[in-house]
Structure formats: structure tokens, C-alpha cells
Amino acid sequence: DTGVSQDPRHKITKRGQNVTFRCDPISEHNRLYWYRQTLGQGPEFLTYFQNEAQLEKSRLLSDRFSAERPKGSFSTLEIQRTEQGDSAMYLCASSLLFPGVDTGELFFGEGSRLTVL
């Protein structure tokens, strides 16, 4: 069990550029979540997948944000035309859902910190 890994750990970009983050969940986990966290705030839900299906997307998420999990394993989060307000830590988490048993316990990666200049 290597844990949840995220790449890159840090990204500095200029406003208007596109960025993509990758998340590799714990291998047997079927649920994958993306959260965003800014300084002094708790993580804010963005979207989540069960296997390859995107089950929910936050209403706060603009159309510039898109996430995929094409084979039910790793996931990518792309932000198009970045804005300074997108600067945050982007956290990926995974969990395992058994039929009828879902503790809701999430295991987080170390995060990808985005700075938009």
C-alpha cells in the first residue's frame, strides 16, 4: 500500500494557462475525491468518482474545471484559463466502498499546490 499519490506537488503558472493534476489512489479503492483547500479553510468538495463514473460535481465548480477517471484507476483534474482565485491546494482522496458497508473514511494524498501569478 503506497498511499494516495499526487503529481505535481507544486505548480506555478501564469494567469490564463491550463494546468493538469494527476492522482493515483490506493490501488483497491473504488472511490476517488477531489477537494480544494485555501489557507485557513477546511477542504472544499469539488467532485468524486466511483470507479470511472463521475457521480457528483460541486455547483461551485466552474466550467473551467474538468476531471476524469478513464479506467477507474488514476484521475486527472484540469483547470483551463487559470485565474488567481484558483490558487489553492488541490487534494485527492480515495476510499473503498463495499456493498452495504461504507464507512466514508477518506485517505488523502499530499496535495498539489497551485500558484497562479
Place this chain on the structure above:
Amino acid sequence: QKEVEQNSGPLSVPEGAIASLNCTYSDRGSQSFFWYRQYSGKSPELIMSIYSNGDKEDGRFTAQLNKASQYVSLLIRDSQPSDSATYLCAVIYTGGGNKLTFGTGTQLKVEL
């Protein structure tokens, strides 16, 4: 808007004391509650989960849940400097699709 409320702190306690962290939530039907610890610059890590009214103990940590009052707390006994971190309360709301809704966190400082 379903909310999770925490006092942002900082909460300062002397080493060896009991630290008490509190959290309230808005959805009466919520069933699952979690406490995460987050060190500065690091990602959240799960400390405790609790699903039923009452107390749940794990080592120096005790989670307390009172669904009637919509209140969750975390007690840390024999506080150590290494406990200094931000503690995040998280709730899974009914019909929430199993996603966690987090509070803003309480910063705990354990002083020597």
C-alpha cells in the same frame, strides 16, 4: 447550505492537559462524523470516526457524539507538543453522496 461549524482557535493548552475540540453541524439526519488532523503544509489524516451517540475512545483520543444537540467533540488526553495541529471536523450529510463536508478547523497549540 449544510454547514459544519468549528471555532478556529487557536486553542492553547499546556502539555499534559486535556484538549477539548468542538464541532456543530446543521443537518439533523447526518449519520457519519470524522475528526481529521492536519499539520501545517500537510494533508489531512483521519484520527477518529464516530457513528453512534456516546463516546468512542482510541488511545488518548475520545470522540463524543450527541445527535440531539448536533454536536461532535474530540478530547485529547495528556496533550503532547506533537498534537499541535489543525483539527478538522467532517460530516457526511444524508443524501450527500458519501462526500465529506469539512469545518474550517480548530488550531491546537500544546505548550511546553
